[in-house]
Amino acid sequence: MSKVVVTGMGVVSAIGIGVPANLQRLRAAQSGIRLPEHVGTRYAEHMMMGEVEASDADLFAQLNLADTHGITRTELLAFMAFREAVAQAGLTDTQISASDTALISATTVGGMVQAQALYDDAHAISNATEFAASYRSGAHTLRLAQGYRMRGYTDTINTACSSSANAIMIGARLLKAGRARRVIVGGTDSLSKYTVNGFNALQILSDVPTRPFSADRKGLSLGEGAAYLVLEREDDLSERKALACVSGYANRCDAYHPSSMSPEAIGVIGAMTGALQVAGLAPSDIDHVNTHGTGTQNNDYTELFGLEQVLGTVPPFFSTKSYTGHTLAAAGAVEAVFSILSILHGEVWPSLHFTSPIEGLHHSPNTQMLAGLDIRHVMSNSFGFGGNCSSVIYSKL
Amino acid sequence: MEENALKAELKQHIIKYLNLLEMKPEDIADDEPLFGPNIGLDSIDALELTVLLEREYGIKITDPAEGRKVLVDVNTMAAYILAQQASA
């Protein structure tokens, strides 16, 4: 069966707009977590987040969209990343709007980023605001599809923090089943009053930049961003070259608690083991792990415990959330881009803000700038609320 | 407020905040562990209880360790509230 390959990628995050900008900051080991300027929340005064360094006005100006009515920041980020991905893949307008081109996207906040408009419409304060049709998760997907005149299959996943990883998996499966010729997969989320307050109410936000896998980690730093990958079958490619392949994936449920994971790491272990099985790889084949690594007590312990159970000796691993913050639904796709960059350039970058190792476990994240490596297989993990555990393996072609 | 009246009020609040359907204040003994098998609260409920303390009694618990000592049963919660009110 033909491999599922990645022919284009686009990303926008706190460490840059575009793949080259993001790579540069990774190589410079420079975190994008700082006091935000554009998100309307009182927590912006003291809580550091991974904000994209652009206002909505900046993004509008860069995009030059025909119809700007009711467009939210979540959509603006999506358009930025989508545009880059399809350009790199060399897709023509005709190909994008072909009926066998599918779009699988993901978001958690969607248009709810417009908190005041949402409140006003929900209370029917007056006439509908311009955002009345923009709030739902699926609205941004429809907007992307309409903007690019896409006629093919669309889907939107919302499983919280594992959403875009699940989107990527579905894209791969659609291609393998011959139900699409190419699939654009990914996700988007913007910083919002809604999510800041939600995570604050759960008391899992860190008041310092997140310290993934550190003994004294205090929680997560929120982030925002968007990323899209163009997936195609290798056999369909003729001349164009692909970047990497999606060789394995699995989705399992931890089934323990709505917002924390089991001590036995059932879902984590199940997802990683499942991904290895689909890829036909042994644990020792994994050269690098791009962890979920949110910096919460629960996630980092459970994830590392799970990694040790499944992989034994864990290869160099890190958390890119120490650079970008937790980009929620976009995380799986943003981290897919970083995983593929790792493969393409043979590099593993340092996990930032690491202090000291977690007691009771046996590994620490990579804190060195590693280059000149042969990175054949990268495992990327994304775990969401509701016990949703997803693991995807990207491999060198 | 007088201690017994406070405990009765606290039970009403707990039932309301946590939406403990079919439970009445008299079903909650003063020393019944809130996180034990009978009432069966979990970590999210613990967060709800800290909000209850702030909204109803103006008391903020910021240290999780302190929270674990206070949120044991109605007795410990009432004692904490009274102590905070006395020192205010």
Next chain:
Amino acid sequence: MYIHATACISPQPTFNGDFFSTGAVINSGTHYMALEPDYMGSIPLGQVRRMGRSVRMATGAAMPLLQQFQVDGIILGTTDGGMGDCHRFLDQIMEYAEGTLTPTNFVQGAPGAPAGGLALMTRNSGYNNTHSNKGLSFENALIDAQLLLHEGVVRQLLVGCVEEISDAQFNIERVAGYVKESAGPAADLLGSRTPGTVNGEGAAMFILNAEPTGAYARVKDVATYSGDSMADLSLLIKEFITRNGLETTDVDVLLSGLNGDVRTDGLYEAGSQAMPDASVIPYKTLFGESPSASGFACWYAAQAIAGHRAPIGPITPAWPDPLRHVLVHNHFQGHQHGLILLSSVA
């Protein structure tokens, strides 16, 4: 892909089966609320207490199925599920000026909460996914299931949909012009000739596997279309029928998502023009409009194919016999069209 069991909580007495004995309820007004069963007994009390309405309805419908059938995964479609809780959380944010807030509404407001909750309650560590794609959410869930079954990585799945009417979401729909200002009885809905429709809610759940023996009905194929071109739609419908080895005359019933919105009901003629011999049976007079309305249509079709028919009434016309193939054509707000082809197993 075969339907082996179903459960449905809806504005009709579909959960306890009265729909097939005493018949349909003729709802009135702009929102058809679900007839919820008494959950005491089927859902642990400790769980019910913090559940938002959509989590409750999804759980109420799915739990009996999950207690009877082992599944390797749970896949739901929902767009407005959890909206009530989302808005309660937003209201808290505004009321308390971002102060100390209770987290339950935030957690329960996530669209993934019903599927996650079901896995939690049944300790199901298999595949778990939630599609939240406005009017295609249920079709997306079905296709997700089809892909998994086709790969042979799962044997049996729970697939379903859930939607809830919340004051907040209802207001948003109303100010955006998607709900009628007022509406009379359901029997008059389709002749209303005014813009907007009426909302419905509930949960429809299915146990699916690849085994024909003992199934209610077969889900033969699922397709989607985004757009509002009649020409494209007609072509799609004809191709959909043909690629399944059928003639348009083989489709006995066109289960049509007509919802009384004068602006977009015309698009349903694509189906009736392609299949002039099929009986057109509407379902939104029973279930109301919601982003996952096709899930309720699927329930209605599967039951009819298995021989369960509601007494004939103003909004429950007769189904033809034999019932070989049923095509569900649903669209949401004119732009997102779903086609589901259901067939008898015999």
